[in-house]
Amino acid sequence: MQLPYGAQMPQIRQAYRQLVLQYHPDRNRQPGAYEVFLQVQAAYEYLQKYHTVGVAAPAFPPAPQTAATKAERDWEKYRHLYEPPADPREFAAWAEVARERVRRQKEKDHAAYVQRTLEMKKQWWYGIALASSYALLLAGSLTGIVIAIIPFLFLLSDHPKRVFLAVILVPVGWRIVNIMQNFRQDIRRHFGEDLPEE
Known part of the structure; x- marks a missing residue:
């Protein structure tokens, strides 16, 4: 996100907003812009979680294997992996997580659109x-x-x-x-x- 080490949440939020405005699919149709947008989104979620949980807590606590389903384990494994894995046997799981990531992002974008538009209708x-x-x-x-x-x-x-x-x-x-x-x-x-x- 082009931030110095140790940046605090106000700086992170400002950088996140600028990058989202620059690379959002509705604004930027250049090849590769959507992948950068997803990386910025993932980095922001990671930093937000990091600042919320604290420095001492691990960034990705291991999920209990007994309680998590295969889809949940795949999500945790591949959610921040934007390049295809080298092992072809892992490609199907990675591709499914990529589709789920896009679906969740679309839901977030639509929810933000609905909230913003309903607020505008009250003006x-x-x-x-x-x-x-x-x-x-x-x-x-x-x-x-x-x-x-x-x-x-x-x-x-x-x-x-x-x-x-x-x-x-x-x-x-x-x-x-x-x-x-x-x-x-x-x-x-x-x-x-x-x-x-x-």
């Missing part, structure tokens, strides 16, 4: 922002439809330049309409329209 400006977004959506959709339909009137004329203009403008208009459809989905997601009210 006084929420209704204004939502109405403004829909006004922009309506204006953009109407613009795209007009750009796509008006050139058909040019086709009725015999002027070749107008016909050429119509051929260019129709795809542009439909592209704007498609962009507005994507914008509609973004509005639903960012404003949490599908989330239940508290």
Whole structure:
């Protein structure tokens, strides 16, 4: 996490937030960014546990073999191992832990999204922002439809330049309409329209 040895939790939290913002899959689509994000998440959990339990406690206390299931033992063994093991016989267990790690991270991300969005819905400006977004959506959709339909009137004329203009403008208009459809989905997601009210 690019921190000096002995860094305390305030420094660790600040570094963690910066790295998460830099490498989160929603913000960074570069190859390898998601793996770095998972490593940062694992390092933060480790340091958080280290500071909570104390220096004297071992970082990974051995789980009792009788009580733990194979899945739990595999989780403890591979949860911080991001590179495939050298032994091919261990690959299946490692891959299962990697899938579980991704699933848990998705659950955490979704829970954080739900909490953040429900808090945003309580703000006084929420209704204004939502109405403004829909006004922009309506204006953009109407613009795209007009750009796509008006050139058909040019086709009725015999002027070749107008016909050429119509051929260019129709795809542009439909592209704007498609962009507005994507914008509609973004509005639903960012404003949490599908989330239940508290």
